[in-house]
Amino acid sequence: MSMDKPFQIEVTVDAPRDVVWRELTEPDRIKHWFGWDYDGLEGEIRFIFVEHAEPHPPDRIEMGMQQTIELVEAGPERTVIRITKPGDLDALEWKDVYGDIEEGWIAFFQQLRHRLAVAPDAPRRTILREGPARLVDLPGTPWHASRFQRGFDHEGTLAVLGVKPGGEGRLVVTTYGLDDDAYAAAEAYWDEVWERVR
Template identity: 70%
Template sequence: MSMDKPFRVEVTVDAPRDAVWRALTEPEQVRHWFGWEYDGLEAEIKLIFEDHATLRPPDRIEMPEDGLIELVEAGEDRTLIRVTKPGDLDALEWKDVYGDIEEGWITFLNQLRHRLAFAPDGARRTITRSGKARMVELPGTEWHASRYQRGFADGAELAVLGVKPSGDGMLIVTLYDPSEEQYAAAETRADALWAQAST
């Protein structure tokens, strides 16, 4: 049922609309902000952003399975990204329902916002941890917050912790162009963060 939940997710990024359009429509760019590194990522990007997407340049991507993406110019070199899944957003039946797709878009658009702010041409690497968890504060500056997730940035490193009502949680740490030593240090930090959050 949660996959059908209607939603509207909006994130404003510090980049012009044409740069955001490329980030959303060029698979090589999508792989540096969407989701996290795993064996099926390329196939997932192809399914969502190519096979099930109709591009309406310069500002609309129709995605029948996941909704509509719209880009709205929001000032000089700023763009509002809006992702919507149609339906009655105020319906009582959805009031306390966790939305898998909605929460995914909150995470992914904030990962895109972070990439455009810190490393628009960088190669992404991610670290993930998952299991039973609780919400905790992470080090760094709060990047975003919703009912079920928190993002904290420490410069070009972004950590997002999401916890479902079931208690299932996931930590995603994003870095750009790290050396092996930097990546290893980030893994150590991720393990410490996950130790705090895991139950």
């Protein structure tokens, strides 16, 4: 595992560049797609996107650890989000290395893509499960896939399963606009799924 691994990630979202820019620069919007709900989320967002980010409107943000986010217009209602950490992407030393930050950005930008496609203004609630797991298909329609993670849309909910080479897994389920009863039902459903992938 490495936080130093160079990478370039591109995710295309169905939204204009100015909409995506707001999602990446306004903490009150970031909290509805970044990571998962926990007590320190707002502090983490402030650290990453405010204290260690230098925005260059309308299309570039210099992030900490030499990372750069660029927004590229791909049509009137489409934007490519590209994040780069410089280095030799083809170096053999990185070929089979799990990159913590790389995998995080893949998941987070897919969460943003899903939010903009499904519920751009709805509050989110997440379900997090961690422990030993296998990288398998989950219920729903495939949303994205990489070597170490898979995402599935299940009736407007996004489930992302990531598994590190040693078998340590994390399931993050993003729901939108659920009341307490519906959220409890979703938790029960995904707990059953989680037991099947362990």
